[in-house]
Amino acid sequence: MSTHLQNSTGHPQAEQEHRRDTGSGVLRAGIFGISDGLVSNLALVMGVAGGIDHPDAIIVAGVAGLLAGSCSMAAGEYVSMATQRESMERQIELERSHIEQFPEEEERHLAELLEESGLDPVIAGDVARTIHERGTDAADFHALFELGIVPGQMGSPWAASAISFFAFALGAAIPLIPWLVSARALPMSLLLSALALLVVGGGATRVTNRSPVIGALRQLCIGVAAAGVTYGMGVWVGGFF
Template identity: 40%
Template sequence: MTDTAPYEPHHQDLGSRLNWLRAGVLGANDGIVSTAGLVVGVAGATDSRETLLTAGLAGLLAGSLSMAAGEYVSVSTQRDAEKAAIDLEKRELREQPEEELAELTSLLQSRGLSADLARDAAEQLTARDALRAHARVELNIDPDALTNPWHAAWASFIAFTVGALLPLLAIILPPQSWRLPVTVVSVLLALALTGWGSARLGTAPPGPAVWRTMGGGALAMGVTYLVGTLLGAVGG
């Protein structure tokens, strides 16, 4: 009888992929909440579809470009730090190989290997590729998979834009009397979906995440609508 264990994929970059996916979900959530707050606030002050469209597009572009720029700077800093750590490791391997071998042995021992086995494993890893061994074991960095700031920037730009399009379309497409109800319902449903997705990615119970995202979005729309209504009344 053949043992048929379920297939479980193992990818070295699985954690990285999950991080990117989680960042995409959070970027979309930011796009939904910030744009919804903006257009609902403007809707409290004016009924002009042109004004709503202008404000929504301006918010979408400003938000998506800001997200992309921020992510590019952040990931570039991370990549520079990773490259600097790898360069330092190269120099240490070149100038003090015995000390580095002892350090790798100690690190492997701290992960549960016996002294003899850790020494043997360290020697084999060093003989195969010393830099890669130290980068992965000591620095927790894969030299072949350094973070790419352009990928991060584009991912943030797209995620924010996709999220922001929902409240923008919901506020300008329906007739005037339906704008706010359609926008509020659409936004809350979308936030429930992003809350559920972020919870599933983090293997957490979806209920609290869903209520948090919906509550935050509802609060943002309520506050901005109130402010917009007050400003519209003062301006009128």
């Protein structure tokens, strides 16, 4: 038995964590979509508020930023996911073509991959032979062990696009909401956004596995810095009009 298998103490817990990580694509898209929407629209709203003392203009700018950013995020995520999926499908098709042209070589290759994963050489050879002889789609196994691709879990471009759209819109709405209920909403907008930045920053550590406190404070600093810069620029530019 290989050293890899012998030193597998705590493997069930590690495997559970790994599965959670590999299935965190939706969580990642949601958290970072909210973060992008929150920071970008907070900066936009603060910039406009610094240059124009007119609540209606701030609301119009905030809504425009929310819609434009959400559409941009959705389009970008769709193109990215679709391109990645097409690339993976192409690699699987190439594996399938290689298996049809060079079945014996590909069977030996799969046995070697299984052996490298910790299987006994004899067992690895038997498994590879069974996969190829029983008519199982061997290309899926080659894709998994050779390319790290799970054919049934490549993600949906449409789902990723929708998640990005609504996540960005949710984040972008946070600094805008106070302006819908009060003409003097700058302090409340900043306070609500700061609390949201802390929550989002802490939540992001579920993906990165870092300290929630550090993640929350880092996100707060980034958001406040962006808002401060745009507010200052808004005040400066507004002074010319």
